[in-house]
Amino acid sequence: MSQTINLALIIGSLRKASINRVFAEYITSQLPEHVKIEEVAIADLPLYNQDYDNQTIESYDQVRKQIKQADAVLIVTPEHNRTLPAALKNVIDIASRPHGESAWANKKVALVTASPGSYGARDSGLDVRKVMQSLASQVMIAPEIYLSRATESLDDGQVSSERTQKYLNKFANELVDFIGE
Numbered sequence: 001m002s003q004t005i006n007l008a009l010i011i012g013s014l015r016k017a018s019i020n021r022v023f024a025e026y027i028t029s030q031l032p033e034h035v036k037i038e039e040v041a042i043a044d045l046p047l048y049n050q051d052y053d054n055q056t057i058e059s060y061d062q063v064r065k066q067i068k069q070a071d072a073v074l075i076v077t078p079e080h081n082r083t084l085p086a087a088l089k090n091v092i093d094i095a096s097r098p099h100g101e102s103a104w105a106n107k108k109v110a111l112v113t114a115s116p117g118s119y120g121a122r123d124s125g126l127d128v129r130k131v132m133q134s135l136a137s138q139v140m141i142a143p144e145i146y147l148s149r150a151t152e153s154l155d156d157g158q159v160s161s162e163r164t165q166k167y168l169n170k171f172a173n174e175l176v177d178f179i180g181e
């Protein structure tokens, strides 16, 4: 039996009907049983403030612990105004501090972006890559997944397009290989 892999999942959208959540759920449903998924809840995190570094903020402790303990983090996110959503940047910042205690150093990070638009939230993905690089994370280089015209792959809150399913299945397999490397 394979050893358990702990995968933390961050969904960059706070929206109930988020298309990124649908893709995240599809991808995680394709992972083998030994990959345990734990979502990092980002919606109610107070906006990061360096003054808090000397205080105990339970929600901060919780997300820092989740990310530190995870073997890898999967980020599935939309793009807001050509970059990553503020709530995603907030959790990245929270887990990068206090100075010297970053949860991101050497952390394996995989990334998927999705948008109804033609560019698949690619700028958001590229910006997340840039941020994670500055934090010395090990970002999964390939395949790069920017799901464009993403609503066309969905029906009734599910990934209905066989082509997209195949593509995401391949990504799920490569994700497991990446985490196991």
Ligand SMILES: Cc1cc2nc3c(=O)[nH]c(=O)nc-3n(C[C@H](O)[C@H](O)[C@H](O)COP(=O)(O)O)c2cc1C
Pocket (backbone or CB within 6 Å): 013, 014, 015, 017, 018, 019, 020, 021, 077, 078, 079, 080, 081, 082, 083, 114, 115, 116, 117, 118, 119, 120, 121
């Ligand atoms: C504040 C805001 C800014 C947006 N900016 C972009 C953008 O720069 N590029 C893009 O492709 N879509 C943009 N969108 C549209 C989102 O891609 C779309 O709302 C998508 O459904 C968001 O993903 P979600 O369903 O997972 O929340 C923006 C949406 C909002 C609310």
